[in-house]
Amino acid sequence: MYGMLLESVHYFVQKEYGEDVWLEVLKVSQCKYTVFNTHQVYPDHIMADLARALESITTESYIDIMNFFGKCFVRYFSNYGYDKTIKDIGRTFTEFLESVDNIHSQFTLSYPKMKSPSMYLTEVDEKGCVLVYRSIRQGFTHYLMGQLHEIANHLFNLELQTEVLDSQFSDVNGKKIVIVTFRLNFDNEQYMKMKTEKAAHLETTPLSPFSCDLLLRLFPFGILFNPTMAITGCGEKIIEVAGKGGKEKLLLKPITKYFRLRRPKGISFTWKNTFYLKSVMFEVELLRGELMKTNLLECPEEKKSTEEATIEIEGKSISPYSLRRESQPGLKNILLKGQMQYLKDINAIIFLCSPVINDINELPDLGLYLNDLNQHGLSKEMVLAGWHHNSKLELMFDKAEQRATELENSHALLDTWKRRGDDLLYSMIPKSVADRLRSGSSPLSTCETFDNVTIMFCELVGFNSSTVEDAMELVSTMNAVFSCFDYLMDKFDVYKVETVGQIYMAVSGAPEKSETHASNICDVSLNMVEHVDQLQIPSGTKVGVRIGIHSGPAVAGVVGIKLPRYCFFGDTVNTASRMQSTSTPGMVHISATTKSLLPDGKYRFDERGSVKLKGKGDMETYWLFENIL
Missing domain, CATH: 3.30.450.260 (Haem NO binding associated domain)
Known part of the structure; x- marks a missing residue:
């Protein structure tokens, strides 16, 4: 369907229900178009999707909404002067109904891809008529009824009542056609009087056969x-x-x-x-x-x-x-x-x-x-004057549609690049923090204090990068191992902070606060040890990890203009780093503070004893194991 039909819905939903409701309708219907172009062709299902979305938001039924959409179109096309065209078709509403197909035929010059329905009258009397409606589009019966009511009321000053007598489907040239028969009740005395007078005139002026x-x-x-x-x-x-x-x-x-x-x-x-x-x-x-x-x-x-x-x-x-x-x-x-x-x-x-x-x-x-053309009428004059020639106009419409298609493709490309940009931004900065920055908040406003988080440092060990070949092998191995770790972060609700050389840093409890931050870090750490042991390194190199964990308060915020990072600061970070540096390959080294936050019975601990940490002195630490009982 052409965009003008959807434009009318857009305009009157905003007018009747407000801008917020229209935005919600677009969201619920998952419509990718925010505006509609008059001469652009859109999928037929958009109208029904918008009606169902509005039904779910308001208390009105789908039938009433489609009826409302039909009335909206009649009100809207009056802005283009098409109401004058309808009034000039005939003196009565019945004459308009008899000429609907002719109106559609004339509008194909302006809307060459219009798939118009067909309508004709089978019975006409003083109380109304019977209208047969045929269309390749399904689900627009009540939309048509809304249009007829609005035209009868506002253009012909008639009170119209409609009744569906029959509805069926037919196959015409391989296409499924919906056929609906209506009874239209209105004051049709003027048309019947004109018809009677015309018949009487013909009877009083007999002509020879x-x-x-x-x-x-x-x-x-x-x-x-x-x-x-x-x-x-x-x-x-x-x-x-x-x-x-x-x-x-x-x-x-x-x-x-x-x-x-x-x-x-x-x-x-x-x-x-x-x-x-x-x-x-x-x-x-x-x-x-x-x-x-x-x-x-x-x-x-x-x-x-x-x-x-x-x-x-x-x-x-x-x-x-x-x-x-x-x-x-x-x-x-x-x-x-x-x-x-x-x-x-x-x-x-x-x-x-x-x-x-x-x-x-x-x-x-x-x-x-x-000379083969009719001698009467204007057939010859129209050909000579080129009144039928509309190729330039069609070319203009084709170019307009081409530009609309290009614009649509540009919007789609823009959405793709925006999504890629978002993915890249979210890989450097947490989504909640990045969204605050994009909304206009200053970078300083992202700085936040967390009362209790759990921080983990993990180091890859078992490398010797004395040569260029060794360095290339190290990079390849780190990529395989760290990619595996990235997958585990999402699984256990842990945020990857950064990687520096062979060190991998992660945190739980920030930026999204969590009561189970210590358990989350311990679970992911044990899985990291297990996955590294099972991971098949392309070069065949045997690698290991040593992990250190500590819990406590920390401060986090975005730092830097070029390549900004979401960084953590505080004594908890330093302590977790010392726990990692004093750990041994294949082991998870935790502090007493972290141990006190873990639930009973879920893990097994081996007391390591007092360990001297640089800048911290002696601390009681533990080895963490999974409880297999």
Whole structure:
């Protein structure tokens, strides 16, 4: 659907419910568009998604919301002056309903990719009418009802009541079509009075009958067919286009064999549809390919091979199998546009039409000449003046759509790079701290004191990097080991602070406070020891880790402008570093402070005794093991 429909929803939801509700609707519906462009085409499901989101936020039902959306569109398009177009269609609401398809047809110039529904009336009386609605879109029944109510009320000053009589699905040309029959109740006396007066006028001015041949001479592209959809008469130009023996070729043959219905869209080419849509503009395509096949099959020279059979057009013999549509002059399909009229006297329908020609240069491709067009009307003048020529306008719309697509792609690329930037930022600074900085807070405001955290230092041991080859092996091994550690950090709710050389630092309890920070660090430390023992190093080098842990207060904040880091400061950091430096490979060395914070029965401890730490003196420390009992 075009963006104008969604623009109307955007505008009136903001107006009726407020900006906050609209933002919440976008969030709940997971709509990636924050604004909608009038001439850009969007997926059909967005409208229903927005309605369901608004239903979940408000107390209104989905049906009422879709009805509201339909009314919003009518109110919104009045800003573009389209309400004047509707008022100028006819004097009554019924005349508007009879001409809806014609309105859609006219708007295809401004909205060339519009997939408009089809509507026609089957019954009309003084109390209203019966409307049949057909569309390839499903779920828009109540949206249409909202539009009809708003048009009847505000443009024709009528009170309208709608009732769904029937709803079903049909398959037309491989497409699933929804068909809904409505009963529209309103004051229709004015239309019925006009209809009665028109019929009385015709009765008081009787005219002498004339033959259908005269009618077909007046409309040289006209087609006459009966209720069985068999062709009973053709204009002289249609017969000429059919080639040699054209009259015998077309008469009493099914009209669907040589003609294809192009508009109204979404309906099949049947007697019922053409009868009820007699007030709608039709577009029917003459299939030159089918005519060529008929010429080939009726070739009198039976011995001639299929490859040698030819078709004579304008005195030229051309093989139909060497042709492609529009590849040869005079072989392009002809699009006929006009109105279906029912002839009661002979129980037939005549298609009064003219060929659609964009400009005079297209005539040779169609195999037509200017003198072939109707002598009455403005067909010739329109071709000469180029009134039908809209290629420049279509080109302008194509460019606008291309720019809209490029803008959409740019937004998608921007989102991708923003996400990558966020991932990079969050790898250096905790998400909660980074979001505060992006909201405008100063770096100093990120400094925070934590009463109790647990800090771990881990060092890789077992390397000898005396040569360049050894150094490269060290880097490769550290990458494999530290990547494994990074995975464990997320698993145990531990924040990786930094790596300096072969030292890996992590903390729990900051920046997100946790009551189990000591257990988290101890669990991840024991897993680190276990994973290093099992890790397959590409070079085959046997590495180990020695880990030190201490708990206590600390201060943390963002430091630096270039490559900013989230750093920790305080005596707890220094003590944890000393615990690591005095540890032994494959062991987890913890302080008495950390041991006091661990739950009973979960871990096993071996008392190491008093250990002298630089700058701290003697401290009671322990080896930590997992309790396997």
